[in-house]
Amino acid sequence: MTWAVIVGILSSGIRLATPYLYAAVGETIGQVSGVLNLGVDGVMLMGAYVAFFVALRTGSLSLGLIAGAGIGAMFGLIMAFISVTLKAEQGISGIGLYLFGLGLSTFLFGVTIKNVQTIDGFPDLAIPALSRIPVIGEIFFQHNILVYVAFALVPIAWFVLNKTPFGLKVRAVGQNPEAADSLGVNVSRVRYLTVTLGGMLSGIAGASLSIALLNTFQQNLTNGMGFIAVALVYFGGWRVSGVLLGSLLFSTVNAVQLWLQVKGVTIPSDFLLMMPYIVTILVLAAMANRRVNAPAALNKRFERGES
Amino acid sequence: MSTSIIEQVQVKELVARGIVKQFPGVLASDHVNFDVHSGEIHTLLGENGAGKSTLMKILYGMYRPDAGEVLINGTPVRFHSPLDAIRQGIGMVHQHFMLVPTFTVAENVALGLPSSRRVVLDLDIVSRRIEELAKTYGLHVDPQAKVWQLSVGEQQRVEILKVLYRGASLLILDEPTAVLTPQEVEEFSETLRRMINEGHAIVFISHKLHEVLALSDRITVLRNGRVVDTVLAADATKEGLARLMVGREVILQVEHPEVTYGDVRLAVHGLSANGDSGLPALRGVDLEVRASEILGLAGVSGNGQKELAEVIAGMRSSTSGQVFFDGTDVTGSLPGKLLDHGLSYIPEERMVDGTVRDFSVEENLILKDHHRQPYAHGVFMDFTKIASESDRLIEAFDIRTPSRHTPLKSLSGGNIQKLILARELSRNPSVLVAAQPTRGLDVSATEYVHRRLIEQRSAGTATLLISEDLDEILNLADRIAVIYEGRIMGIVERGNVDVEQIGLMMAGVSEQTTK
Ligand SMILES: Nc1ncnc2c1ncn2[C@@H]1O[C@H](COP(=O)(O)OP(=O)(O)OP(=O)(O)O)[C@@H](O)[C@H]1O
Ligand SMILES: [Mg+2]
Numbered sequence: 001m002t003w004a005v006i007v008g009i010l011s012s013g014i015r016l017a018t019p020y021l022y023a024a025v026g027e028t029i030g031q032v033s034g035v036l037n038l039g040v041d042g043v044m045l046m047g048a049y050v051a052f053f054v055a056l057r058t059g060s061l062s063l064g065l066i067a068g069a070g071i072g073a074m075f076g077l078i079m080a081f082i083s084v085t086l087k088a089e090q091g092i093s094g095i096g097l098y099l100f101g102l103g104l105s106t107f108l109f110g111v112t113i114k115n116v117q118t119i120d121g122f123p124d125l126a127i128p129a130l131s132r133i134p135v136i137g138e139i140f141f142q143h144n145i146l147v148y149v150a151f152a153l154v155p156i157a158w159f160v161l162n163k164t165p166f167g168l169k170v171r172a173v174g175q176n177p178e179a180a181d182s183l184g185v186n187v188s189r190v191r192y193l194t195v196t197l198g199g200m201l202s203g204i205a206g207a208s209l210s211i212a213l214l215n216t217f218q219q220n221l222t223n224g225m226g227f228i229a230v231a232l233v234y235f236g237g238w239r240v241s242g243v244l245l246g247s248l249l250f251s252t253v254n255a256v257q258l259w260l261q262v263k264g265v266t267i268p269s270d271f272l273l274m275m276p277y278i279v280t281i282l283v284l285a286a287m288a289n290r291r292v293n294a295p296a297a298l299n300k301r302f303e304r305g306e307s
Numbered sequence: 308m309s310t311s312i313i314e315q316v317q318v319k320e321l322v323a324r325g326i327v328k329q330f331p332g333v334l335a336s337d338h339v340n341f342d343v344h345s346g347e348i349h350t351l352l353g354e355n356g357a358g359k360s361t362l363m364k365i366l367y368g369m370y371r372p373d374a375g376e377v378l379i380n381g382t383p384v385r386f387h388s389p390l391d392a393i394r395q396g397i398g399m400v401h402q403h404f405m406l407v408p409t410f411t412v413a414e415n416v417a418l419g420l421p422s423s424r425r426v427v428l429d430l431d432i433v434s435r436r437i438e439e440l441a442k443t444y445g446l447h448v449d450p451q452a453k454v455w456q457l458s459v460g461e462q463q464r465v466e467i468l469k470v471l472y473r474g475a476s477l478l479i480l481d482e483p484t485a486v487l488t489p490q491e492v493e494e495f496s497e498t499l500r501r502m503i504n505e506g507h508a509i510v511f512i513s514h515k516l517h518e519v520l521a522l523s524d525r526i527t528v529l530r531n532g533r534v535v536d537t538v539l540a541a542d543a544t545k546e547g548l549a550r551l552m553v554g555r556e557v558i559l560q561v562e563h564p565e566v567t568y569g570d571v572r573l574a575v576h577g578l579s580a581n582g583d584s585g586l587p588a589l590r591g592v593d594l595e596v597r598a599s600e601i602l603g604l605a606g607v608s609g610n611g612q613k614e615l616a617e618v619i620a621g622m623r624s625s626t627s628g629q630v631f632f633d634g635t636d637v638t639g640s641l642p643g644k645l646l647d648h649g650l651s652y653i654p655e656e657r658m659v660d661g662t663v664r665d666f667s668v669e670e671n672l673i674l675k676d677h678h679r680q681p682y683a684h685g686v687f688m689d690f691t692k693i694a695s696e697s698d699r700l701i702e703a704f705d706i707r708t709p710s711r712h713t714p715l716k717s718l719s720g721g722n723i724q725k726l727i728l729a730r731e732l733s734r735n736p737s738v739l740v741a742a743q744p745t746r747g748l749d750v751s752a753t754e755y756v757h758r759r760l761i762e763q764r765s766a767g768t769a770t771l772l773i774s775e776d777l778d779e780i781l782n783l784a785d786r787i788a789v790i791y792e793g794r795i796m797g798i799v800e801r802g803n804v805d806v807e808q809i810g811l812m813m814a815g816v817s818e819q820t821t822k
Contacts, residue, residue, distance in 0.1 A: 165422045172407050172418050179405040182369070183419040183469070184390030296409075304369060 003135070009259055010139045013252035014147065018213060019044070019205040019222075020247040021150040023229035024236070025157050026201025028243055031233055032161060033194040034174035034297040035083055038094025040202050041226025042101020043075040047206025049105040052119070052217035053112055055210075061122055064211050065146075065204065072203015075101060076196040084191045087301040098226070106219045113217065121215035122146055146204075146212040151244075153201075158240045170194055174295030177302040187302050202226065231280055237293045246283075253279050318396045318477040318508055319380050320344040321366070326375035328361055328532075330717065332709025335361040336372065337532040345476065348499060348509045350519050350540070353529035354552055354749040355721025356707035359512050360402055362529070363479045366510075367399040368392035390419075398475030400466040402482045402512075402720050402747075403658060408455035412448055412465050413437060416472050433472075440471050444498045456584065458609045460491040467498070477508045482720070484513050485747045488607045488775050496522055514721075514749050516545040528552055553751045560782055561757040563801075564765065568785075569598025570633075572769035573619070573738045578628035579793075580618050588614040590793040591628065596738070596769040601760065603784025604773045606813055611793035612773045613655055616742045619771070620652040621645045622660070632738055646675055649737035653727055653744050655773075661727045662715055669697040669711040672730050704729035705755065720747050725756075732759050739763060742773040757783060777809070791815040 023040050030037050047068040055064030075097060082093040122144040131141035161167040169190050172180040177187045205225075210217045228250065236242025253276045261272055321343050328336040335358040343349040351359045364370045366377065368386030376383050379395055386392050389399075406415050413434045422429045434450035441447050446464040454462060463483055470478055484492050499509060499522060513519050519526060523540040528551040535551050549557040573596040582588030588611045596602045606612055617623035619630055621642040629638045632648045640648075654660035662671050673682050673693055681692045697711040706725045708718055715723060724747055731739070741760070745753040760783055764770060774780050780787055781804065789796045789812035796812040799805070811817045 163428050164426050165417070165420070165428055166426075168410075168414060168418055168428060172410070175407045175409055176405070179407055179415075180418065182367075182389055182399070182401060182405040184388060184393050185419040186388070186390075293409075 005259065007135055007138050009255045010252065011142070012258070013248060013255040014139060014151075015143055015213065016251035016254050017247040018147050018150045018208045019225055020229055020232060020251060021153065021244065022201045022205035022208060023226055024232040024243045024247060025153050025240055026198035026205070027229055027233045028236065028238060028240055029157065029161065029170065029194045029201075030198035031298055032174045032238055032295055033170045033191050034177065034295050034300065034302075035080075035191050035195050036090045036094065036230075036299045037076075037079050037083075037097070037195060037198060038091055038227075038230060039075070039079060039097025039101065040094075040198075040205075040229050041222050041224060042098035042105075043072050043199050043202035044101075044206035044209070044222045044226045044229075045105040045220065046075055046101045047072045047203030048210035048221050049109055049206070049217055050203075051207030052210035053108070056113070056117065056119055061211055065207050068203045068207030068211075069200050070203070072206070073196050073200035075203070076199015077192070079199060080192045080195040083301070084188050084195070087303070090299050090301075102220060109217060109219060116216060116218050118216045119211065121210075122212040144212050146208045150208070154240050154244045161240065171295075173302075174297055177297050177300075181302070181304060202229075205229070228277075228280065231284060235280065235284055235287065237287070238295065239293065246280075249283070250276050250280060316380065316396050316476075317506070318345065320378075321397075321477055321508065322378045323362070323366060324376050324378070326362065326365060326377075327373045328358075328365060328370060329373055330361075330709075332713070333707075334532050336365065336375075338375070339529070339532070339534055341527060341534070343477065343508045343510050345506045345508045346503055347524040348503060348511050348522055350511045350513065350523040350526045351529060352512075352514075352519060352526055352548060352552055354707075355725065355747075355752055356719040357529040357552075357749075358532040359529055360481055360719065361532075363399060363481055363510065363512070366392070367397060367479060393473055393475070396474065396476040397479065398470030398473055398477070399479040400463075400470060400481060400483050402485075404462055404466060406454045406462060406465060408453070410454055411450065412452055412454060412457075412468075413450040415454055415465055416450075416469050420473070436472065437468055440468055444471065444501055445494060446471075446498060459486045460488065460608070463487060463491075463495075471502075476506070477510070478502065479510045481512045482514070482747060483511075484515065484518060486608075489777065490607065492518065514747065514753070516548055516750065519548070520545065530554065549750045552749065557750050557754055559750070559754070561754065561761055563761065563783070566599040566765060568600050569767060571595045571631075572598050572633055573771060574631040574634075575615075575619065576629045576631070578615070578618060578625055578630065580614050580623055580625045582611075582614055587626070588793050589618070589625070592790075592793070592795055594771070594788060594795065596771055598737075598767045598769050599764055600785045601764050601770040601772050601783050603780035603787045604771060604790055605777055605780050605787055605809060606775075606790035608775050610790050612742065612790060614793075615790070616652070616655065616740050616771075616773055619740050620650065620654070649734075651731040651734050651736035651739045653731050653739075653741040655742040655746075657724055657727055662723060664716040665714060667712045667714055668701065668706065668708050668718070668726060669693060671715050671726055672697050672700055672711075675730060676734065700729040700733055703733075705752070721749055721752060724748055725752055728756055728759070732763060735766070736763070736768055739768050739770045740773070741770060743775065744772070745774075745776070745779060777806070781806075789813055 023044055027037060027040055050071040051064040051068030054067040055061050079097050082088045083090045124142055124144050127141040131137040169185050173187050173190045181187050209221060232243050232246040235246040257272045257275045261269055323341045326336045326339040339362055353359050365372050368389045368391050384395060413430045416437055417430060417433045423432055437450045446468055448461050448464045484495060487495060520540055525537060526540055526543055527537040528535040575592055575594045578589055578592040580589040592615060604612060614623060618625050621640050629636055637645060637648060676682055682689055701711060704725045707722050745756050772784060785801050786798055788798045789809055792815060796818050
């Protein structure tokens with residue numbers, strides 16, 4: 001392995017982490033407030049499709065991005081309605097949302113775009129000065145805007161969750177909704193906000209695939225990335241820093257795997273494709289007892305006890 | 308209070324008129340009239356399930372009444388959520404703690420409040436204010452501590468700080484003293500008096516009559532959702548109040564008949580164990596309980612009582628020493644195995660360890676024996692038998708519930724406790740570990756439990772009675788062991804009790820020299 005290869009792998013590791021970061025940070029916010037949304041993958045697909053379609057038709061990437069975020073937020077709102085207002089079982093609702101997103105994006109793709117097309121996605125933006133630093137510059141500072149924003153999102157989300165009154169409410173609602181309610185916190189409103197926000201970020205995650213990284217859309221473009229994002233939340237122990245670490249680990253293993261494939265190593269490609277997933281499962285199993293941070297009210301509906 | 312951070316009125320007087328609240332199968336409030344004004348402690352008294360908590364939750368905006376009105380300073384108010392009540396200067400400390408265990412004290416207090424730095428939390432300022440309040444009212448607690456690490460008494464203080472911090476002028480305190488030690492109750496009363504002097508209005512709920520008489524200005528007695536009477540505390544007596552509550556004479560002290568003790572049924576030798584924090588909580592405890600004997604374990608809470616009970620019940624592992632049931636070493640056995648040995652266990656944390664909240668009353672009653680006769684034949688459950696047994700227990704233990712199918716979580720606190728007692732005592736145990744068995748129970752239920760414990764004693768059960776209520780232990784126990792910092796300070800025979808000496812042992816000052 002040469003320097004260039006290592007730099008290349010690390011750089012694409014950073015790039016590939018982007019969709020996971022958006023989706024997993026969004027899912028973290030939702031789960032910290034006590035709502036498990038398993039529909040992330042379906043929301044990502046809708047975000048990817050809508051962003052790509054709008055960008056393709058209008059020629060504007062920004063409009064595409066906004067549309068992708070918007071549809072994601074809408075799907076988040078649907079999830080919030082089902083799980084918070086109708087108080088349906090969260091796990092099942094999420095799977096329903098996933099299937100809905102998968103089916104609808106496939107259908108719409110079939111009637112509007114029909115065959116696989118590509119567009120010019122968000123271009124790489126070399127950050128002045130920084131990108132010139134040898135090695136570091138190439139790894140970190142020559143990416144498209146959505147990559148930078150994804151990484152900026154991590155400290156922002158950390159700050160909001162841990163340092164603001166709103167974040168305190170979010171965490172309280174996920175740990176002990178009765179206590180939060182007794183202090184006048186509107187549990188439903190908080191959960192609506194977090195789940196909608198999570199949906200929006202999933203939509204952006206999808207858009208980052210279709211108009212920034214892969215620059216195309218096809219049926220089931222995400223290929224289960226949304227489920228990995230949910231796993232990353234557990235992996236990260238409901239901390240955004242942990243989610244960042246997990247996303248990077250996962251995407252870097254993925255980058256290695258891609259490189260091995262390109263090199264034509266004699267291991268069957270199916271095995272290579274499995275690599276990131278196997279790593280995830282191993283790490284999750286190793287950390288199974290680290291659930292201390294888990295929101296105690298995760299996956300539980302809240303009622304005020306008044307019938 | 309000047310440090311108030313929410314704009315709110317000072318409650319001079321709150322009047323509730325004709326409050327009605329219907330739950331499925333229960334009329335919890337039946338045209339209740341109630342009022343409280345600034346500078347007084349008005350106590351609500353009533354049996355378990357009489358409707359005290361329900362009425363308070365209505366005043367606090369958690370439940371909406373079906374009929375009736377609430378007036379503050381003469382103006383009618385209508386609350387849609389606790390937030391509305393908080394804005395009107397009402398604060399409530401709930402019967403079951405409403406704290407986020409993973410948060411610090413300051414975070415629990417700041418929750419739901421705007422920050423002085425707008426979008427950025429101001430926990431440092433909150434902490435400083437907490438310290439000021441703590442000083443003013445004698446409610447000492449470290450604002451930086453995580454709540455799960457605090458003792459029950461400290462958690463109670465956090466609850467009150469939460470309310471005071473919000474600048475409440477009317478405080479509703481739903482059984483705040485049920486979990487406090489006698490010393491803590493003393494400090495707590497002091498705090499209440501300071502609040503009254505500052506012009507606060509307080510609604511207080513408690514089942515401990517001596518406390519009620521000592522603290523209150525007025526007392527309102529509820530029975531079956533209806534107000535029986537409102538009396539001045541100065542004119543009331545324990546017996547009179549008990550009669551008002553229950554509707555008959557209550558015997559406040561049970562008989563303690565002579566028995567002949569049998570062989571040692573429960574023995575603990577050199578037992579050591581760690582607490583939740585990983586530090587030693589039990590340091591070489593030796594105890595023996597014979598058949599037909601009640602061994603009372605007295606001590607200030609947090610001195611290893613909980614850990615001792617849990618090790619005996621197989622729910623916590625010991626670091627050294629042994630536990631014997633009828634001479635058999637059962638150290639480290641799983642709870643299921645211990646049940647087979649005839650152990651019954653009344654846990655201290657009834658909402659956590661003793662019951663399944665979402666199960667029905669019936670399911671909770673058969674929880675421990677659902678797989679055995681008479682509730683099951685082979686792999687099949689005998690639902691007719693389950694139904695008839697449940698109804699019998701509900702009747703015998705006077706569990707106030709609309710039916711055996713009602714989910715446990717909608718029972719009143721005291722009735723949940725009665726359910727656990729019904730399940731544990733009806734198993735006719737050979738060894739019974741009872742931790743705070745009458746905490747939160749009303750006078751007549753307490754009387755009943757005491758009678759049952761004595762009956763069980765006559766039937767040959769060896770009972771380890773853990774209680775912070777010294778009167779209860781003095782009433783029931785054949786011998787009294789005092790625990791302090793995980794060590795037994797001494798064991799006293801019923802005949803020669805010196806309360807003073809027990810108090811000193813509880814405080815860890817003196818150790819008994821002769822055993
Ligand atoms: N959320 C609810 N749903 C249905 N029934 C309820 C609910 N809350 C209370 N009840 C019923 O209303 C009655 C009054 O209950 P409440 O909790 O007010 O009693 P309490 O006087 O506070 O008793 P305790 O001393 O045991 O706390 C009880 O019969 C109880 O089962
Ligand atoms: Mg109550």
